[in-house]
Amino acid sequence: MEADLQAYVAFYLTGKKQPTQVDGIDGLKLRPALFSGFRDLTRLRYDYPLVLIDDPVDERYVESLSGLIDAILDKLAQGADGERIRKNVLRLEQGIRTLLSTGRSGLFSELWDQAAAPLIKADKLMADSLARARANLKTDGEVIDCTGNLAFRLLGHAWGMTQMQRARRFNADINRLILKLSDIIQADFINSDAGKTAENLRHAFGSGPLDNFNFDAMSRILKKVSARENLPKRRRQRVLDLISTLQSQQFFPTTGSKAGVPGSPPYSFAFDTCSDALKAYRERIPKAIELARAIAMAELEIKGEYSEAKHDALFESFGENGLDTEELAIFPxxxxxxxxxxxxxxxxxxxxxxxxxxxxxxxxxxxxxxxxxxxxxxxxxxxxxxxxxxxxxxxxxxxxxxxxxxxxxxxxxxxxxxxxxxxxxxxxxxxxxxxxxxxxxxxxxxxxxxxxxxxxxxxxxxxxxxxxxxxxxxLLTNPQVSNDWPVHEVIYQDERIQTVTDPVPFTLIDFVACDARYSKHFARVPRTNWSACLTPVATTLAAEGRGQVETVPYLMMVDGENRLQKVIVDEKLIREARRCRTMWNSLQELGGIHNSHAERLLASEKKLWQESASQAEAVPAKTDAAPASAAVTASPTPAPATGAESEAERSPDEAYIETPRCSSCNECIQLNSKMFAYDGNKQAVIVDASAGTYAQLVEAAENCPVAIIHPGKPRNLNEAGLDELLKRAEVFM
Amino acid sequence: MKFSATECLLELYEEKLELEDYQSGVPRWCNGCGDNAILTAIQRLCRDEGLRPEKTVFVSGIGCSSRFPHYMKTYGFHGIHGRAFPVAEGVKMARPDLTVFVNTGDGDCCSIGAAHWIHAIRYNMNLTVFLHDNQIYGLTKKQASPTSPIGTRSNTTPRGSYLDALNPLTVTLGVANASFVAQAVDWIPESLFEIVKAAYHHKGFSFVRILQRCPEWLPKLHEADMQEPDSVQLLHHENALQLSPGLSKVYKNQLRHDPLDMNRAREIASSTDVVPVGILYQNREIPCYEDTRRSTVLRTSDTVRKGFEAELDKYSV
Structure with a gap:
């Protein structure tokens, strides 16, 4: 066993394979064990292939094939024959997947028909299910699988749809502007003598009993009516220029511009290189500025708010600083x-x-x-x-x-x-x-x-x-975002035909193992040599540093016949994998997962909280009482201060009106407009108490429907009948 | 089309209008008439919101209140009796860019124009409506109106009116699509202005019933309410109006009321012991008729002519 380990460690550290102990993996057709279930994707149901929707509703420019089929089944597969329809339609879906895998392409409806043809022939019930499902197929578009050109096609399609919507909005706006501007010109023409000729009047009448009218006489009468002022020449020219600028724009294909306007074809906006795109962009900036300017001016003209004195200078220098993003947002x-x-x-x-x-x-x-x-x-x-x-x-x-x-x-x-x-x-x-x-x-x-x-x-x-x-x-689209590596289960049978379930993290090394160029970094260990000195790659990755090499990391892989193999890897890959994990960890932090700053802060706050909690436990009575009593003493003072101040300012002898309550009824103003007047909000104030008699003040107070006039004390103590007036004024003090 | 920088620049040149710019002529209303307070509040609104006179329309029917458009230096339409709503709806439909106000009275709206009123609520077009409710026919010198309190002695009811008054608030709250219902009184200018402002900012049919004094024919009607601040109940809520400290000081009778609570709104509207003032109901989700019916087809002279001809062809022989 020692000898084995030595050979493995040698490979691990140097990449040198000793022929008797380990094999190279070239030609073994190995793939990560987790891939064993995914040999034939056409037999699986997943989110690809996709259908690029031609006429999307609310941003759904792409749908998955299985999603569309599910939508049809949800509607259709109900009741007694629901299960049969479900089975049949799913069979068709698989047929479409198979067609695509052979390189076919086309519209969803076309592929549907191609895949359905052989199925329908064989089975009457199948024909019924598919016919009913086909009737429910409402959306169509090109079907694409996850192949090399998917990204360009999908993004090109989505971009095209976005531009189409933008063009629709733009056209609606431009056409409205052109129409309203033309209306200005047209209205001027109708008002002019030229517009009131007999011929024009006859033309305006349309069809019908034309002979019953004397258009010459009508024209004479109308011309006598003093026309409103004609359009000033400058404004007329400005409006005409705006119309022509709007009509000749090349940024979007126009739908509604009048026929006969000499127009150049619309610009193209899709490019294959950055330099071409940048060049086109730079060439078109002046045109874009001109158009944006025309739109802003047209809006003003239409509202009749264009004032030459104010706006001429502004628009002369329009766009000298380029256009900002909001202004560019209308362009493609x-x-x-x-x-x-x-x-x-x-x-x-x-x-x-x-x-x-x-x-x-x-x-x-x-x-x-x-x-x-x-x-x-x-x-x-x-x-x-x-x-x-x-x-x-x-x-x-x-x-x-x-x-x-x-x-x-x-x-x-x-x-x-x-x-x-x-x-x-x-x-x-x-x-x-x-x-x-x-x-x-x-x-x-x-x-x-x-x-x-x-x-x-x-x-x-x-x-x-x-x-x-x-x-x-x-980051949320990633699998198991909070883990370093996503963990999946490998289920296999061991030598004793017992099912074993093994949770296996999928690491960078598994990915590299799929690539033929890196096979020299892997070596297969024959089954007879499997021993405890082999340890799963994830375990090695999790252990930091090198230390004494006692075990060698291995990967679980399967060969062409789905037999499990253990493959040891060299240290270079382990190092790469750790680097990859570091980068992933930093992305995680950006995404708020295991954020180190937050975690540190949390730890320190927790510590503080625990400390204060333990202190509070020690002296429970005091901490509760102290802040409460402080709050009670502090709060009541400031509130009444403001009210008292404003009231104290006014002397009780002075006449005044509670202006905010005035209902603008004119009573007092009619009595004496020198004494009473309205303020900026048309509410009454006393502007000059000496501009009238005390009698008037008292009368105003009595007449005021909301009783907000306070006459105060008389200024002229010699005024007649003062005693009686003072008595009447008492109620308004 | 929105133009950020350009828009900002253009706004620099916006003219600031003063209250006088919206005033036209001297109102012919009686001295002390509550219509004056309403006029002032609305002129303040126009000034504060910077409404352009040429983009603003006041539509009215017939009555004291309906003289309103004459006193505004904006566009106006002094219409026919009871038909302020159809005219205003037509204006809004043809020119959604205009701000349209309706000034109507208790006779104009609740009597001869009642049918138009009910359907105008249901259409929920973006109009701001002020019902000047003085509870009497004033212009024709004192006849009972639908909102006159029972027992009102007038030229048509010398022994006192026999019927209970119609309550414009409960009626409005009972019609489908009611989206903004408020009540104001002319003698509290601050709250009147706030309610007028809220009504203007509501998108939809904003109905404001304004209790308005008629010093000439019903001088005693609101006297008690004016002298006793607690007879007025101010409604407030974080989603509706908030009360200023000054107002809260005088009017202590306050009620927190969620303007989305229709049942409570109907209860408040029916109260007889106090005069509720504030927003009773507001629902911002109800669509406006002019929006649901907006056509994307541009009205060029061609489309208009074709449309006409298609219609007329239906009747050609």
Whole structure:
């Protein structure tokens, strides 16, 4: 046994395989044990393939095939024959999956018919079920499976739908503006002498008994009516210019502009390289500014609020600082779809340029290989971080970022939509899972494995969702987010045909084991040599540091016939896996999981709380009494102070009105408008008590329906009948 | 279409209007008439909200209250008796960009116009309605109106009226789609203004019944309520109106009332011992008719002509 361990340790530390003890794994067709159930995906029911909906309702631009089938079954598979229909339709679903796996493509309805044809022939009941289900098929669109071009197609489709909605809104707005502006011109024409000619009047009459009218006479009479002022020349020209600017815009295909307007074809907004997109963007800025300016001016013109004195200067310098994101939001966004391999030097810097300027360009970067070998050879196993870390680096620029393997795109359809709606740059970094090095394993499975192994986690970062990380960043699409590695159960039978259930974490090493290029880092241990000195990879990963090597980490894998194999791995991979885990941990912290700052704070607060709690226990009576008595003495003083102050200011001899209660009835004002007047809110005040007699003051007080006039004491002590007046005034004191 | 920076810049040039800019002519109402208080409150609202006179319409029917549009320097429509609502609805339907107010009286709204009133509530169009309720026909010199208290002696009921008064609040609260019902009194200007403001900000048919004094024909009607602050019960709630310290000091009779509680609102509306003042009911979720019926089709002269011709063709021989 000692000899075995020595050989394993030698491999572990140096990668050298001793032929008698361990075998290379090339040609064994090994795959991680957790993959054993997923050899033929067409026989499984899961969220792929997808249907790209042509005419989406409320943002549902993509649906999963199984979701659509379920929706039909929910409606249809009821009652006595419900179970039969369910079985038959699910059989059809499998047929569609099989068709797709043979490379067929097309619309959902087309594939449905192709898959249904052989089934219907064989079975009458089946024909009935499928015919009824087909009648319930309301949505249609292209079906795509999780293959190499999924990301470009799906995001292209979603982007197209977003732009279509935007175009609809834009067209509605532009057409409204054009119509209203034309109305201004038209109204002016009708009011003018030219508009009142007999011929025009006849034309305006439409069809009917034209001979019964004398249009010449009508024209003469109408011309005598003094027309309102004609449109000033400048305004007329301005309105005409606005109409022509709005009609000749090239940003969206127009639906309602009048025929005969010379227009150029609309711009295209989808590009294959960042530099092309940037160039187009820069060329179109002046046009965009001109259009945004025209729209703002048109809104003012329509409301009749355009004032040359105020607005001319403003619009002359319009857009000198460019357009801000809100202003750009009405224009189409640019789309760049690019493969990571073509992100070479200049292209990469253009990409950075776009992202750092937060231009309204949505960039999809697809990576096919995330285990690309490092350019530094000689044992450097660092899988290149270039494309893999693009998303994480871009988050620092405060733009929208989404990273996901192609297999998670369906689950992330809402974040994708948010990214496309985001005003500014958005980066979508997608791993396709379609690489020649993982031949034999479906791209869906490879993508999912990349996500499970934490090498390519799915996350989204949306700066428009809030101001902090908690609102902006989410990791939740990942499996078992709070764990270092997601744990799944491997169920197998041992030599004694006993079922064994083994929880196995899926680690980076499992993912690397799928890649043929790294086979030299693995070595198979023959079953006869399995011993206690082999320990699961996860255990080794969990133990920190190197220390004395007493056990060697192994991986559970299965061969072509689903027989369990143990494969030992070398230390380089362990080191890589630990690094991968560190990066995952830091992402977790951003996502609020095991946040070290929060945990530290929590611990210290807890400690403080416990300390104070134990103190409180020691002296229970005193702590309760002290703050309560303090509160009682402190509170009552400030409240009445303000009221007393304002009342004390006024002398009781002075005449005054409780103005806030005045109901503006005019009584007092009519009595003496020099003594009483209204304030800014049209409520009465005494402006000059000496502007009238005391008798008037008393009379006003008596007439006031809300009795808020207080006459005070007379100023002129010689006024006649003062005694009687004072008596009457008493009630208003 | 929203333009952030541009919009901000344009707003710099907005004109600030003063109270005088909304005043037109000297009201011909009697001295001491409660309509003056309502006029002032609404002119304050226009000024404080910066309503553009050319974008604002006051529609009225017939009666003392319905002279209202004459005293506002905005657009106005002094309509026909009982038909203020249909006119206002038409204005709103054709020009949803305008702010439309309706001023109507107890005779105009609750008698001859009652049918239009009920359906206007159900349509819930975005109108702000003030029912100037003086409980008497004043313009025609004292005849009993539907809201006159039983026993009111008038030219038509010399021995006192025989019927119980109609309660405009309970009626409104009983109609489907009622979305904003409030009561104000003209003699508490602060609360009147706050209620008018809340009604303006409510999107939907905001119905404000204003108890309004008629010093000429029913001078005694509200005298007791005015002299005894506790006879007025101020409604308040964190989702409705909050009371200022000054107001709370004078009016101690207060009631916390959730404006979404319809049953309680109906109870309060029916109370006879106190005069409830405030928002009785407010539901922001009820859709406006003009929104549900809004067409996306642009009204070009072509579509209008085609529509006309299609309609007329139905009758051609």
């Amino acid at each position: 966004d640019y789309l760049v779809r690019i493969n990571a391999t073509s992100l070479s030097g200049p292209e990469q810097s253009t990409l950075t340029e776009i992202l750092s300027a937060d231009l309204p360009i949505k960039i999809v970067v697809q990576t096919d290989d995330i285990l690309e070998k490092s350019l530094i050879e000689h044992g450097h196993l660092t899988f290149t971080l270039r494309s893999k870390q693009l998303a994480r680096m871009s988050m620092g620029m405060g733009i929208f970022v989404l990273q996901a393997p192609a297999s998670s795109l369906y689950r992330m359809r809402q974040p994708i939509q948010r990214g496309l709606d985001y005003a500014g740059s958005a980066l979508f970094s997608i791993y396709s899972g379609d690489s020649p090095n993982t031949a034999g394993i479906a791209p869906y499975l490879v993508g999912a494995a990349a996500c499970e192994s934490r090498l390519f986690p799915a996350f989204s970062f949306n700066p428009s969702a809030g101001r902090d990380w908690a609102a902006r960043f989410t």
